[in-house]
Amino acid sequence: MTSRAEARRQIDGVLRGAAAAREVPGVVAMAADAGGPVYEGAFGVRSLDGGPAMTLDTVCRIHSMTKAITSVAAMQLVEEGTLSLDAPVPDIDPTLGAPLVLEGFDTAGAPLLRPARRPITFRHLLTHTAGFTYEVWNADTLRYVDATSAARMMSGRVAALRRPLMFEPGEKWEYGINIDWVGRIIEAVAGQSLDAVLRERIFAPLGMEDTGFVPSPEQRARQASIHQRQADGSLAPQPLPPLSTPEFYAGGGGLHSTAGDYLTFLRMLLHEGELVGVRILKSETIAAMNRNQIGDIPAGIMRSCIPEVSNDVDFFPGAPLRWGLGYMINMEPGPNGRSAGTVGWAGAGNLYYWLDPVRRVTGVIMTQILPFADPAAVRLYGRFERGVYALTEAG
Numbered sequence: 001m002t003s004r005a006e007a008r009r010q011i012d013g014v015l016r017g018a019a020a021a022r023e024v025p026g027v028v029a030m031a032a033d034a035g036g037p038v039y040e041g042a043f044g045v046r047s048l049d050g051g052p053a054m055t056l057d058t059v060c061r062i063h064s065m066t067k068a069i070t071s072v073a074a075m076q077l078v079e080e081g082t083l084s085l086d087a088p089v090p091d092i093d094p095t096l097g098a099p100l101v102l103e104g105f106d107t108a109g110a111p112l113l114r115p116a117r118r119p120i121t122f123r124h125l126l127t128h129t130a131g132f133t134y135e136v137w138n139a140d141t142l143r144y145v146d147a148t149s150a151a152r153m154m155s156g157r158v159a160a161l162r163r164p165l166m167f168e169p170g171e172k173w174e175y176g177i178n179i180d181w182v183g184r185i186i187e188a189v190a191g192q193s194l195d196a197v198l199r200e201r202i203f204a205p206l207g208m209e210d211t212g213f214v215p216s217p218e219q220r221a222r223q224a225s226i227h228q229r230q231a232d233g234s235l236a237p238q239p240l241p242p243l244s245t246p247e248f249y250a251g252g253g254g255l256h257s258t259a260g261d262y263l264t265f266l267r268m269l270l271h272e273g274e275l276v277g278v279r280i281l282k283s284e285t286i287a288a289m290n291r292n293q294i295g296d297i298p299a300g301i302m303r304s305c306i307p308e309v310s311n312d313v314d315f316f317p318g319a320p321l322r323w324g325l326g327y328m329i330n331m332e333p334g335p336n337g338r339s340a341g342t343v344g345w346a347g348a349g350n351l352y353y354w355l356d357p358v359r360r361v362t363g364v365i366m367t368q369i370l371p372f373a374d375p376a377a378v379r380l381y382g383r384f385e386r387g388v389y390a391l392t393e394a395g
């Protein structure tokens with residue numbers, strides 16, 4: 001039987017090889033089982049233009065891996081009775097209180113809108129069944145944004161959230177700006193910024209000192225650069241964007257973090273809401289988050305409309321996927337070891353995590369590459385996952 005030391009060396013070799021071949025510029029990966037952390041490794045560089053080595057404490061923009069954290073904060077408020085999953089969402093904006101559905105465009109290209117037939121609920125938002133979408137993966141949303149000169153999501157403006165639904169709430173699943181609205185609702189009912197809410201309720205209790213919306217100068221010095229995949233397969237490093245103050249903290253994608261901090265968050269979920277003597281959520285709440293919340297509605301497949309930002313997304317071709325209260329669910333065992341019932345998701349810069357509540361294994365892998373669903377990064381994610389299961393089974 002392979003020893004744990006040999007299994008770790010094999011994972012090291014996979015990650016080191018990917019960085020050496022410049023399939024990824026740099027990568028940090030960590031994993032844990034029920035007993036605690038079992039693997040950590042960092043390889044490559046933070047930037048291919050001569051940047052320093054990737055380290056375990058490298059800071060990354062985690063993009064949509066923010067969604068699980070915001071969803072946990074939302075479920076804290078549900079536990080407390082401040083929010084309800086199935087009542088209409090608080091009317092903090094006409095976009096939520098009086099939603100409009102896009103029915104098409106007239107002959108001049110102007111959008112045709114009508115009132116939604118049913119209200120949006122908090123469950124709709126948490127499961128991406130409210131009707132909100134992203135212009136990256138919905139051609140009609142992209143056309144609407146262009147036709148109305150509306151703000152893009154990348155702008156950081158509240159106006160970017162004020163857009164119509166693409167379908168009636170509850171009718172289908174489509175990935176969208178839902179968790180950004182969850183963040184706005186959290187701010188409204190808590191009377192604090194989302195940054196403050198997450199820091200007080202999640203980051204500080206768990207010791208996640210490197211996670212937040214605005215990195216400090218010291219954290220900025222540890223930040224990895226995004227790399228754009230070129231037509232010839234090479235990676236072009238992009239300069240770090242200047243620090244700015246957005247109009248809202250993006251609960252759907254605005255956080256910076258490290259692999260170590262995010263593994264701490266995942267371990268809290270793995271331990272059913274409690275870690276280091278701190279309870280973040282009740283065990284029954286975690287169980288609800290991990291359950292299919294959308295019935296027979298298929299989830300997880302996205303077709304790209306902006307190729308430089310995302311490739312088409314279909315991580316498990318042919319396999320049934322559903323959505324819980326914050327993340328995707330594999331309804332069948334996965335090809336690299338995960339059990340049916342495993343939850344997980346990703347960030348646009350090709351960061352990925354999974355949490356297997358059956359085999360009690362969780363892992364996170366971080367790099368900084370666009371477009372999303374980069375084939376080389378997805379392959380590396382799968383090989384890392386396979387290596388982690390081999391490690392947990394080793395003698």
